Amino acid sequence: MSRSLTRILGLIASLFLAVPGPVAAAEADVLRHGIAMHGDPALPADFSHLPYANPDAPKGGRITLAIQGTFDSLNPLIVLGVAPPAVPDYVLQSLMMRSRDEPFTVYGLIARSAEMPDDRSSVTFNLDPRARFSDGHPLTAEDVRFTFELLRKFGKPFHRSSFGQVRSVTAETPHRITFDLSGSNDRELPLIIATMPIFPAHATDPDRFDRTTLTPPVGSGPYAITEVRPGERIVLKRRKDFWAEDLPILRGLYNFDEIRYDFYRDDNTMFEAFRAGLYDFRLEGDPARWATGYTFSRLLSGRTVRETVPIRLPKGMNGFVFNTRRPIFGDPRVREALGYMFDFDWLNRNLYYGLLTRADSYFSGSELSSTGQPADERERGLLAAFPGAVRDDFLEGRWRPPSPDGSGRDRSMARRALSLLSEAGWVIRDDVLRNERTGEPFTFEMLVSSSQQERLALNFAQSLERIGISARVRLVDNVQYWRRLSQFDFDMVQWVWPASASPGNEQRNRWSSDAADRSGSLNFAGVASPAVDRMVDALLEAKTREEFVSSVRALDRALLSGFYVIPLFYVGDQWVAYDADLRKPDRAPLFGPSIDTWWRPSR
The missing domain is CATH 3.10.105.10 (Dipeptide-binding Protein; Domain 3)
Incomplete structure (x- = not known):
């Protein structure tokens, strides 16, 4: 008997039995706006925005970031190649989105809601019918199933081992998909699936997925890659037709019209570029440099700001x-x-x-x-x-x-x-x-x-x-x-x-x-x-x-x-330096500062 038919018969039975109050409440609990690893999500179903985001942040401007090293691929989800995080961070989206203010809680994004029993033996995602890829194609349960199978077969070991525990996947309708997790005894698995970046089935070649590529993928996220200079630069521009612009979980996020990544062969060169103002945001990891190196003219004149931010996470x-x-x-x-x-x-x-x-x-x-x-x-x-x-x-x-x-x-x-x-x-x-x-x-x-x-x-x-x-x-x-x-x-x-x-x-x-x-x-x-x-x-x-x-x-x-x-x-703390023109919310989330919540005031 199909899972859909089982639900229908169960609903009919409940109507005939006319059981009051408590059963109705239990059924309502099945529908979830978010999933927490332990306990309940901190935010209510009707939250207006994430507590660490400024919903009134203006859109516009550009931020330039720096990465030490190089890249030979744009797909960081496979074993081969060296790829930056730009694609999963900004081009692709997941079913649900992790809050940076809770240990591990996800809230609806592509999926409006999830259904899951208390034993987490299955999870069903109800997709937002408005979800679209950047080429206009609707994002459906088939894209989710397609991505899951790709990552289970060709993904990095983390996805292969996690997804290998799933017994079956059923796309029940174009906007509803169920994962059978029975026997896994893994209470984190629903959250791992919920944070899986979704590729478009119609624009992804499964036979070449496990090979390195510098072709920008089609995604449903807020940005599209507009320039790729291998080993040198990646440029992303904010999409004007982004389908999820007004979702509560995204209000105050993704405020820059353009995000540019510049790549540097070594850390000394990268730091000299920051001193010269060639990029805008730097996490410093060298104690000697933090103690003695931040005396350059841009900082002394106030054009660069540096801060020490307490880290509230466990230290690895x-x-x-x-x-x-x-x-x-x-x-x-x-x-x-x-x-x-x-x-x-x-x-x-x-x-x-x-x-x-x-x-x-x-x-x-x-x-x-x-x-x-x-x-x-x-x-x-x-x-x-x-x-x-x-x-x-x-x-x-x-x-x-x-x-x-x-x-x-x-x-x-x-x-x-x-x-x-x-x-x-x-x-x-x-x-x-x-x-x-x-x-x-x-x-x-x-x-x-x-x-x-x-x-x-x-x-x-x-x-x-x-x-x-x-x-x-x-x-x-x-x-x-x-x-x-x-x-x-x-x-x-x-x-x-x-x-x-x-x-x-x-x-x-x-x-x-x-x-x-x-x-x-x-x-x-x-x-x-x-x-x-x-x-x-x-x-x-x-x-x-x-x-x-x-x-x-x-x-x-x-x-x-x-x-x-x-x-x-x-x-013990996080050392941050950034361009003085940048603005950020009043408080940082549990995970520390994120440029996704920052903005540059219009001039």
Whole structure:
């Protein structure tokens, strides 16, 4: 029996039974204007605009943004190529749109509403009949189904693994589509589907979708790409015929008539361009530059503004990542030993002007962090099935990253490192650390893609020389760097896994055993741990916030106990500099400043 017929018969039965009040209320609850990962959406169904947007912001003007690196594709949703975020951010739209002021909540966009039972075993989206692509074609349930199948087959590992859990997709009418999620036990899956960018079936070649392309796609979003200079520039212009201009969720957003992306080969050149006023908005990530570099004439004259904005999100993990697929890093004792040689206090004082904070969790600075927190009963129950997966010091919240004395030459840390290495079969011979059995020297390559990474890696390599380890630092261009990362062709890299307020399916792409062998995943460390797999499943199954926090903390403990990275540091605040002509709403959302809510006053 079809799902539509079942609903019709159910409605007829309810009319014959004439059941009052409570059943009618339950049926009304099925129709949702938004979906929250936990609890209910913060905004009511009749909200007029997002609380962090100015609905009266004027339209017009241009903003120029900068990206370090290059690009050889416009499709960032496939494995091949290097693509900027312009297409999914501004050209394509999703069924529902994420609020930047809530951990993970989506509200209607292409889909006016969603229907979903409490167990999230299915989700149905009711599309807005007004939705149109930029070429005038209506956006229908067939486009949604088409996109889903494309991304499930050709998309990046995140989409392939998430969408692989869907049992079936049914386009019931041109404006109604249902996804059967039964058996997935993944409460985030409806939100992942809701945020899927929609491609037009009539203007997308499925046989070439997985290949790089510089042809601007047709989309239903507020902008269209009007200029592409490979590796140099992308220009987008706001559409005059944009179908969703007056939707409440978009009021006060997308205010610039033109958005231009300029690309720069290295960060120093990009900063010099900002000093000269060649682009308008910059997020600064270099503490030394923030401390000493912002003394140029445009800032001193008031034509450029700089601000420090508090970050209210969890801080992700920034670390030197061991590729545990390499035999040299297969033993966790070796990985733990190398961590003793990283002197954060010395680096922070001498290279970063004391502006950084030591990373000590994959969710630092938040309630999701396990560091300093003894495991609660829920965590212990989850981890009990995996004896030995988490050491007692992690379980009790006693572990901290090694803390050398700040001299850059702490002998006690070196002795601890050598002791662990000796346990793992590595000994010093003629000032070189060698495998006790084969005599092979301990040597590896650190792959870097920027001068900042190179400076940090060289400093760490010098520290490792003190215990007989030879770490070669290799700087490569952006394209080669990404190609090697996607194929796990490296020994060690520096990487940052950002943390959201609602970790979810992306954790599978970062840590699952399946992702460890899947080209293009973000499981750079090669984590293949049944305990980690179960903790990721647990956080996706959590129904309450309390269950969710415990599951994430248990995952944090399992990852930290595996010593897959050497934790580095994070910036406690967000450093922003921008053209003084730009205006922004009075308050920033939870996720921090977004130029999508900014505007330039008309002159």
